[in-house]
Amino acid sequence: MPELPEVEVLKRSLSKNIKSKKIIKIKINNPNLRYKIPKNLSKYLKNKVVKNILRISKYLIIDFGVNKKKLLIHLGMSGTIHLVKKNNKFNTNASFYSHLDLPTKHNHVEIFLNNNLKLIYNDPRRFGFFKFLDEYFMINNLGPDPFNKEFNYNYIKNYIKNKKKNLKILLMDQKFVSGIGNIYANEIIFNCKINPTKNISKLTSKNIYDIIKNTKKVLKKAIYLGGSSIQNFSKTNGELGNFQQEFMVYGRNNKKCLRNNCKGILKKVTISNRSTFFCPICQIN
DNA sequence: CCGTTAACCTGAGAGC
DNA sequence: TGCTCTCAGGTTAACG
Numbered sequence: 001m002p003e004l005p006e007v008e009v010l011k012r013s014l015s016k017n018i019k020s021k022k023i024i025k026i027k028i029n030n031p032n033l034r035y036k037i038p039k040n041l042s043k044y045l046k047n048k049v050v051k052n053i054l055r056i057s058k059y060l061i062i063d064f065g066v067n068k069k070k071l072l073i074h075l076g077m078s079g080t081i082h083l084v085k086k087n088n089k090f091n092t093n094a095s096f097y098s099h100l101d102l103p104t105k106h107n108h109v110e111i112f113l114n115n116n117l118k119l120i121y122n123d124p125r126r127f128g129f130f131k132f133l134d135e136y137f138m139i140n141n142l143g144p145d146p147f148n149k150e151f152n153y154n155y156i157k158n159y160i161k162n163k164k165k166n167l168k169i170l171l172m173d174q175k176f177v178s179g180i181g182n183i184y185a186n187e188i189i190f191n192c193k194i195n196p197t198k199n200i201s202k203l204t205s206k207n208i209y210d211i212i213k214n215t216k217k218v219l220k221k222a223i224y225l226g227g228s229s230i231q232n233f234s235k236t237n238g239e240l241g242n243f244q245q246e247f248m249v250y251g252r253n254n255k256k257c258l259r260n261n262c263k264g265i266l267k268k269v270t271i272s273n274r275s276t277f278f279c280p281i282c283q284i285n
Numbered sequence: 286c287c288g289t290t291a292a293c294c295t296g297a298g299a300g301c
Numbered sequence: 302t303g304c305t306c307t308c309a310g311g312t313t314a315a316c317g
Contacts, residue, residue, distance in 0.1 A: 273291095
């Protein structure tokens, strides 16, 4: 579900609302997420003060200060975090994830804070997880953040050397660049006017510069618009993300290409089991 | 090392 | 109404 922009929006909301707050109680309703929630988590979190919220790739990191283990949260495909006022159920602007009508059935973790706020982790598919950062070594296998200056021409040129895969797979490869998922890969590639099936061994210098430029552009805009909310709840509140209204290709197969003066009809193909949308007319670079 | 596939889960929507 | 089928914002172990 959440890709870099959604996690970033969430990070900013949490920073605003729970930084410097103390955790007073933890309720784990179902520990069976992708990995079992550590047994000592509740005990560990109790009375800890949230010092900082960080994002690495699609992961949220809760920092409790010097020499304290950090908590790592991944939202998988369907994880959401929302904040509610404990008593009157008033929605805070935690992010577009906040929603009063979300079924409570999948509220797997509830964290009570001393400012009368409750943080709820809801995840129907349970692909998300909670772990201590120092016990999750896969975090070390991630490529640079797309906004990091390390993500540059020479890095890409070198990374794709002797590799044979297509551009869509490359952009979603978290070892190459971390944080891009299926929606934003599709949108970025459309912006580059490159066919998603293009083999990376054939990328031109211009292609590479376009990839860098459009990756930042698309992700920045998505963050600015509060991420993408592709799930339609029965009632919406003002806190949904808005980038889904800006989709140029994602979910738009058989529809008209939105690029100026392009008469193409968007196509959908499957790449590595993920839906891939593109315009066969204008994505030809 | 590389690239591909299956598996982990629940729910929504389509088609019958 | 209900059944079956497919698909969904992700990751990773296992395989050839």
